Amino acid sequence: MICFIRAWTGILGSLIFLGAAFAQSAGAPDNVQLKPIQVAPHTYFVQGRPEMGSSANQNFISNAGFVITPEGVVVMDALGSPILAQKLLAEIKKITNQKVVAVIVSHYHADHVYGLQEFKKIGASIYAQGEGRNYLSSETAKQRLIASRIDFAPWVNANTRLISADVWIDEKKRLNIGGVEFLITRVGPAHAPEDLIVYVPSEKVLFAGDLVFRGRIPFVGNADSKGWLLALDEIEMLNPNVVIPGHGAYSVKPVEDIGFTRAYLKYLRESMSAAAINMDPFEEAYQQVDWSEYEGMPLFRSANRMNAYNVYLSIQAE
Template identity: 75%
Template structure:
């Protein structure tokens, strides 16, 4: 009997330990369940939420990119939808705290996962989606399907089987003039640049440009399969607009756009300079990467995660130019 009681006690203790572990895990999840998604006002009627300078994961709910919104007399226009449906719900809740106006439009700067997985929540509340027409190619691609499959694992439970890829209601071919409540949104097609389907959105009355991932601030840019030549040209277009404020796709908003445009430009140029000779001569990438001087960038967030991949993608793209 004594041995049985000791065995029962040991089993009870194991169960209690497991319960404590579960409670600890839940507490950890709950702590991450509410990222610092707070609307920051940057102009009289313009706000944005700032993503974390991290790789997307389950803990941060894929909150790694920015989204913004402009309040007009006839509704709210949102730019980008964040990286999971739960984040989009939180963004909608933030908007409701500030205004009673309904969200009537969402403009997608490009179809990368961290900017679009929240779109379905805006469709549910009746918003019209605007995006560049090359986004149709992405949505029908195997890349998009496989990316979503992987995201349902990597960002679970926030991205799951209920998360869908959402097409635009209005596909934009070239420039597009949207007017909501007397407020002009000048939507320009740029690219291929960071992505084949880049858009930038300028709101003249606010002096604000939503640059998407054409501009990064305070972290290493993500190059991926970008067209670095087209990207550099897009940065020149932003400078010609000469906005007072730039809201980038990642990082804090900029009140000195020229400086932050130059950071992204200088990084892209250095990737091209450091990789060009090896790419053209078909020399090994590893040697070119090892000989490059990365000291200006190696202390920045996401350097280890992104820089080598960025350099390799530029190395390959130069070979195909």
């Protein structure tokens, strides 16, 4: 009788758990799929959607990539929610039996790091640029996570947490895993204070993080646009065959495709410079600019005005 009660209690507990999980996800169907794209013999990436993050897309708005070596898989960025990281791990398992041993963070923006805890669970080492320490301890990071638990629920929730790196990189690092070299370089401040780029010479592939955007308006935020332009020059000097951006399709014509991000940043600076220096009202300056080249692109309405305003402010501070 006792055994029967224990068994029934266990079944009932499972039913309650499943019921709660179903209730939590009600209204937020899981219809987001990740499809790895092979871009080099041992390199793949998944492409996020050109949208604002939401519960519907599980914050799948950025890219992630991975390289398979004889001694494990190295992942670049962890995506924007734990569920996405779980899906990425499942897709990696379909391609290789190798375990994920390292994750390199391009920068600590929410859409690139909220999946880190899933990689931490399986014992992967996390590498990030040293300035990321400041972000993790900031009120900005804390408030962003609080807001994300609402905006991206149930996929980002009370169990989602920010994860620190195991290895902080302050200059350059050569990471060798299974005979495959990963050249990790600190750049910037540029898109973020803690940008990293990762070049894999044997694959001729460069992971650019959010220094490169394709097919949508870049997110400038409080970026250092001058430093960002210098970082793009540094990417080109490595002469990769393939560039995987933080957002958008991969590039097999790096000079041409990097040119889009460069041209946009230069246009912002040129358009806002005189008004910023002369302390003219931002709204008047913004309305006088011809945005026709960009206004038909995804996220123009969401991002462009904010981008221009932040560049306007940053020029005043230079």
